[in-house]
Amino acid sequence: MDTGSSLTWTQCFPCSDCYAQKIYPKYRPAASITYRDAMCEDSHPKSNPHFAFDPLTRICTYQQHYLDETNIKGTLEQEMITVDTHDGGFKRVHGVYFGCNTLSDGSYFTGTGILGLGVGKYSIIGEFGSNFSFCLGEISEPKASHNLILGDGANVQGHPTVINITEGHTIFQLESIIVGEEITLDDPVQVFVDTGSTLSHLSTNLYYKFVDAFDDLIGSRPLSYEPTLCYKADTIERLEKMDVGFKFDGGAELSVNIHNIFIQQGPPEIRCLAIQNNKESFSHVIIGVIAMQGYNVGYDLSAKTAYINKQDCDM
Template sequence: MAPRTYGGLAFIAEVYLGSPSIRQYLHVDTGSNLTWTQCFPSSHSFVDHIYPKYSPEDSNTYFDAECETTAKNSTPKFTYYASTGVCSYELTYGDGNLIRGRLAEEMITLQTRNGEFKVVYDVYFGCNDQAVGNQYIGTGILGLGTGKFSIVEKLGSKFSICFGLIMESKPTHNLILGDGANIQGHPTVINTTQGNYMIMLEFILVGAELKALDDPVQVHLDTGTTICHLSGFLFNFIV
């Protein structure tokens, strides 16, 4: 669900973070590995008063993660500060937005398909204390990319998403994480390249005309953006 005016701008997952649990609205992003939320108090917040606020100091299950547990070539990059014992990160997105925070582990609660709730412990997430930019939606990011810090890895390396109509008044989108994920309809082969989900683009439909590419190209599947980015070659091919 997407709270208030954000309907149609992004796919938002409702999850519960910490103990006692605080509801968070996370932007579903297959183009990111790290799940993060805005932590309070913070030096720079983009979240306004309509959202619930997560404070690590109020959670019984929050603890800072150690940098020694991180991968050397991971994204984002992590830096350990001995004076504070904090493993910090900084990440810049493709649109220029920037976030900073500390790597942590926390308990999350997810709703299951039968309406019950499942608790998952020791999930990596970014406790974000600074955000630069104005394109953030919800209270943070639900990172569904591949990699050590992806929540997908924690829940069995499987997920499926069913998209309904983007602008519908009562959303019917479903995100299933873990063993309950399944494939319906005609399957499309998805590869992973440098942590990104990629498919081969063979045809482009322009109006009623189906144009076939002489050489299929790889395209990146990214639910974190509302814009299709085309290379100059593909753009000229369409027009």
């Protein structure tokens, strides 16, 4: 599930350059009577993903590059899918666009592919209306509850914030960060809420503001500063309350605690901040899944509004 990209894809058989799936077998187009090749328009050469249509074969090919250096290639197809409904029934949706990968170099992948929840062209979101929501429990707990709801049953409750929709992305506006006390930003900063990213990333200037304030809050020098702050576990476990969070336009807030701001990295006695310095030439902020544990994020795309709510994810 990736809110940072729009293309839904799976690995197709045969695939000579794909990672090994550990759960389900690769999708076999030849075994489906509802599968068909999709048409597309050539996209800009620098677009990501990039689509190209061959008028002779009438095949649309794509290439997608991810920030973790993963690359995929394949053909754009359409298929019928069946989904559960909130009343216990099911719904068939015809002609859903998806990528049929013939190359996947993401060696860390174990599942069948990615469900793209961006709002770009060919996104699955458009098949279910303008609303969707996701709720993330504790990701390290195998029995924790999580949910994804597409369409009218989406959970669009909580504190609202206006979002901009640009080039297939839903962009939040960050007004301040809270590290013990509120640090107001000179200008609003663009934020990508990205379930495809494990860690959160701050622009360099904002990261060092965060680090300085966090040092004061912890009251103990870290073991390291780069690529992120790391401490001895007993230093972190002494903290009863973490007053750290992100405040968005309109007052919606995402507060974090020990469980969704620190991760074990390296030796078991070391805990590192799940927020890193974005050293690329980006001025925006990325909020990853670790920070979103215990939250429901709902989207009403027609109203260009998102809702952030701290809650249990049991349905």
